[in-house]
Amino acid sequence: MNQRSTLLIRYSLTALFLWFGFQQLTDPSSWITFLPSWTGYFPIPGEMLIQLNGWFEIVAATMLGLGIWTRLVAGVLGLHLIGIAASVGGAVGMRDLALGLCTVAITLSHPDAQTLDQRLKDKQPVTPTTS
Amino acid sequence: MINTRHLGIIGLILLFTGFGVIIFEGRPSEILEREAESALSNAPIPSTTPTPSTTPSEQTNGTSYTIANVATHATKSDCWSAINGQVYDLTSFVSRHPGGAKRIENLCGIDGSDMFSRQHKNSKRVQSTLVLLKIGSLI
Numbered sequence: 001m002n003q004r005s006t007l008l009i010r011y012s013l014t015a016l017f018l019w020f021g022f023q024q025l026t027d028p029s030s031w032i033t034f035l036p037s038w039t040g041y042f043p044i045p046g047e048m049l050i051q052l053n054g055w056f057e058i059v060a061a062t063m064l065g066l067g068i069w070t071r072l073v074a075g076v077l078g079l080h081l082i083g084i085a086a087s088v089g090g091a092v093g094m095r096d097l098a099l100g101l102c103t104v105a106i107t108l109s110h111p112d113a114q115t116l117d118q119r120l121k122d123k124q125p126v127t128p129t130t131s
Numbered sequence: 132m133i134n135t136r137h138l139g140i141i142g143l144i145l146l147f148t149g150f151g152v153i154i155f156e157g158r159p160s161e162i163l164e165r166e167a168e169s170a171l172s173n174a175p176i177p178s179t180t181p182t183p184s185t186t187p188s189e190q191t192n193g194t195s196y197t198i199a200n201v202a203t204h205a206t207k208s209d210c211w212s213a214i215n216g217q218v219y220d221l222t223s224f225v226s227r228h229p230g231g232a233k234r235i236e237n238l239c240g241i242d243g244s245d246m247f248s249r250q251h252k253n254s255k256r257v258q259s260t261l262v263l264l265k266i267g268s269l270i
Contacts (some may be wrong), residue, residue, distance in 0.1 A: 032223050040227035043259035047223065048157040055149040059142055069139045117135050 006112040010064060010074075013103050017061035017077060024054025036087045056080075064106075067115020071107045078103030194267035198242060201269070205240025211266070212238040214247045219264040242269075 024031050028050035035046050042049065057080075063073045081100035085093040111117045196211075196218045204211035210221045221235050228235045230250075238246060251257040 029223070033226050035227050037227055037229050037231070040224065040229045040260070041256070043256060043263065045157060045223070045263050046227055048153060051153045051157070052150055055153060056146065059146045059149065063139070063142045066138075068135050068142060116138060120134050123132075 003112045006106065006109055007114055009102055010067070010070070010106055010112065010115075013074075013077070013099070013106070014061045014065035016099065017057045017064070021054045021057035021061060024050045025058065028054070034084075034088060067111060067117050067119075070111040070115045070117050074103050074106035078105075078107065195270040196267050197270055201242070202240045207232070207236050207239065210235065210239035212240070213242040213244070213269045214238075214261070215244050216269050217265055218267045218269050219261060220266045221264060224260075224264060 028047040031050045032046045035049060039046070039049055057077075060073050060077050063069060064077065078100045081096055081103060085096035085100055087093075088096065113119070196213075198213060201211045201213050201218055204220075207225055208222065210225055212219055212221055221238065225232050225235045234250075237243075
């Protein structure tokens, strides 16, 4: 994929996950209805679960935006969002599925040059090989 | 030299520290009460200055409710139930109940002790979930 395309998708998804993460952290009660019924097995308040999820999304989005462990973080976020899409269903689920697949696409492509993964890799001293 | 592995580990530390803060801050009110009680028992003898009384709205688990109070919270979006002498706000749990929302809606606004005991009498897991939803006791 083109470097600029990957960069654009990466920053867009970073903004998306950061926004939703902050929303969940600051106003967890609004998201209670999205919790699937199997979370009822956890002896954890619903609002706490939402806040934990929100914090996870914020940290992961920050790592994605900076380009730290880009492919791994993108894969985890993508699968996370696909799971949410499957749970929610309907039109919202369809939208989340598409976004999740876009996130997974970052995993499948080479990290762009703006990621810290690439920048720090480029700065590593190259060991000379003897012929 | 710093590399992305170091940064990734910093990210993970940040993640789990945040989890710890969220869990500590949101610890159940029963634990808060125990902490408050042990702080009071360790506290010095108070002065004669009268302390302001707390209104029921400022208390959490120390509040008592009648069944008539509970009956005024009888909808899916505002669901209280009395179970075994305690009052619980089940609103946030309606959609999360593994057995379906309807079973919880049937408890809204009433004394649900019989229905609850028949289904979950000996379940420690259910008891530990229920205690998080406690808002007071039934008088």
